[in-house]
Amino acid sequence: MLVSQTGDITTFMFARFCSVILVAPATLIPGVMVTIAGGWLGKTYLKAQLSVKREMSNAQSPILSHFSAALAGLVSIRAYGAQTAIKRESFVRIDKYTRTSRAFNEVNRWMSVRIETMGAVFAAGIAAYLVYGRTASASNTGFALNMAVGFCDLIRHCIYAVNSMEVQANSLERIQQYLEIEHEPKATPDGVPPAYWPASGKLSVETLSAKYSEDGPKVLRDLNFTIKSGERVGIVGRTGSGKSSLTLALLRCILTEGKVYLDGLPTDSVNLSALRSSITIIPQVPELLSGTLRQNLDPFGEYDDAVLNDSLRAAGLFSLQHSEDDARLTLDSAISSGGGNLSVGQRQILALARAMVRRSKLLILDEATSAIDNETDNVIQASLRNELGKDVTLLTVAHRLQTIMDADKIMVLDAGNIVEFGEPGELLNDEAGLFRALVDGSGDKDTLYTMAKRSG
Numbered sequence: 001m002l003v004s005q006t007g008d009i010t011t012f013m014f015a016r017f018c019s020v021i022l023v024a025p026a027t028l029i030p031g032v033m034v035t036i037a038g039g040w041l042g043k044t045y046l047k048a049q050l051s052v053k054r055e056m057s058n059a060q061s062p063i064l065s066h067f068s069a070a071l072a073g074l075v076s077i078r079a080y081g082a083q084t085a086i087k088r089e090s091f092v093r094i095d096k097y098t099r100t101s102r103a104f105n106e107v108n109r110w111m112s113v114r115i116e117t118m119g120a121v122f123a124a125g126i127a128a129y130l131v132y133g134r135t136a137s138a139s140n141t142g143f144a145l146n147m148a149v150g151f152c153d154l155i156r157h158c159i160y161a162v163n164s165m166e167v168q169a170n171s172l173e174r175i176q177q178y179l180e181i182e183h184e185p186k187a188t189p190d191g192v193p194p195a196y197w198p199a200s201g202k203l204s205v206e207t208l209s210a211k212y213s214e215d216g217p218k219v220l221r222d223l224n225f226t227i228k229s230g231e232r233v234g235i236v237g238r239t240g241s242g243k244s245s246l247t248l249a250l251l252r253c254i255l256t257e258g259k260v261y262l263d264g265l266p267t268d269s270v271n272l273s274a275l276r277s278s279i280t281i282i283p284q285v286p287e288l289l290s291g292t293l294r295q296n297l298d299p300f301g302e303y304d305d306a307v308l309n310d311s312l313r314a315a316g317l318f319s320l321q322h323s324e325d326d327a328r329l330t331l332d333s334a335i336s337s338g339g340g341n342l343s344v345g346q347r348q349i350l351a352l353a354r355a356m357v358r359r360s361k362l363l364i365l366d367e368a369t370s371a372i373d374n375e376t377d378n379v380i381q382a383s384l385r386n387e388l389g390k391d392v393t394l395l396t397v398a399h400r401l402q403t404i405m406d407a408d409k410i411m412v413l414d415a416g417n418i419v420e421f422g423e424p425g426e427l428l429n430d431e432a433g434l435f436r437a438l439v440d441g442s443g444d445k446d447t448l449y450t451m452a453k454r455s456g
């Protein structure tokens with residue numbers, strides 16, 4: 001649209017210029033000079049204006065983010081009496097923005113003053129020439145003057161139009177950059193697995209390596225392991241050892257090499273959407289959608305309320321709330337964007353309920369490191385132990401060793417390698433083992449040994 005607008009303005013300019021030349025041919029040279037001068041002014045203005053505009057946009061976003069952060073934290077600001085500090089910071093940011101926007105307006109004024117002066121001199125020159133020099137008729141003089149004044153106005157409009165085009169072309173460049181972001185392969189009909197898949201949670205991994213980018217380092221190195229259907233496996237390791245990367249590799253969220261078989265089917269031959277809908281991952285802080293709790297559990301309206309309530313009960317939500325509590329969660333409770341009106345523990349319980357509704361055979365739990373109160377944590381652990389089907393394989397990325405001491409097996413990762421994989425008691429017997437070192441180094445060592453003995 002801007003291109004056609006610029007084209008229209010140029011046509012009008014040309015028509016007006018020709019009209020002036022027809023009445024007063026001697027104005028051809030001054031007219032061309034005015035056009036060239038206008039072009040030069042426009043070029044200089046564009047150069048200055050683009051960088052000032054960039055500064056202005058850079059100064060604008062901190063104000064907006066500061067305002068939205070202040071709005072989100074209004075209660076804390078009042079509670080801690082931080083109004084003055086927030087106001088002071090707002091003024092600093094507004095001052096910075098005002099300085100740049102003042103420079104922006106001054107650049108505009110610089111251009112307008114010159115174009116208008118040039119137009120006035122041009123029109124006055126033509127008027128003097130037609131009245132005292134060529135003595136054209138009154139109607140021709142009026143016509144030529146009208147055209148000349150409009151001509152200079154059009155030069156200014158043309159400069160503004162080209163300028164807006166340049167500014168908006170920058171936004172197009174940004175859109176282009178987003179369009180060029182690498183996409184995951186699209187779902188194809190060939191990769192649709194049979195409807196019964198996965199019938200079990202058996203997981204086999206052969207020489208699985210993974211990295212985050214083509215030229216990045218390997219974060220998982222040639223992992224080989226098999227997990228029987230229904231087994232509970234705890235994944236432990238020091239920070240950065242590759243625990244979360246392993247969960248992402250199983251979901252093919254990062255670049256992988258090697259083979260992963262879920263219920264006998266190689267996952268790289270399965271559609272990504274089919275693969276991801278058959279595995280449920282409960283991240284440390286689960287994301288929820290804004291809507292009702294029912295919509296979050298069953299976004300496509302496939303299950304009736306009895307099934308949904310059953311999953312909430314099995315996940316342990318009802319044991320945490322009293323029936324007379326007005327704030328208790330029900331299927332009709334409103335959930336705000338991201339699940340912001342629920343605690344992390346409640347969100348994990350809902351994510352667990354979601355996994356139960358979907359009857360996933362492979363459940364990956366990234367244990368919440370953020371403070372979950374003991375009662376909620378116990379409820380989640382009890383639900384995982386007692387309510388999941390016997391054929392559901394559970395992988396728990398553990399940050400607290402207590403959670404996985406009664407697991408069937410423990411996988412210990414170190415620098416992207418599996419260094420130990422076996423039953424907890426067996427690993428504890430290895431005095432030089434990493435798992436033993438982790439247990440011995442933890443504050444609740446005695447409890448952990450007792451737990452391992454009891455489950456062994």
Ligand SMILES: Nc1ncnc2c1ncn2[C@@H]1O[C@H](COP(=O)(O)OP(=O)(O)OP(=O)(O)O)[C@@H](O)[C@H]1O
Binds near residue numbers: 237246
């Ligand atoms: N988005 C990423 N891009 C590139 N490298 C990453 C990314 N996330 C993690 N890594 C790297 O992958 C390696 C394994 O990290 P990962 O997050 O899997 O460890 P972790 O064992 O889950 O750690 P933590 O217990 O702290 O969560 C680390 O070396 C880390 O630097």
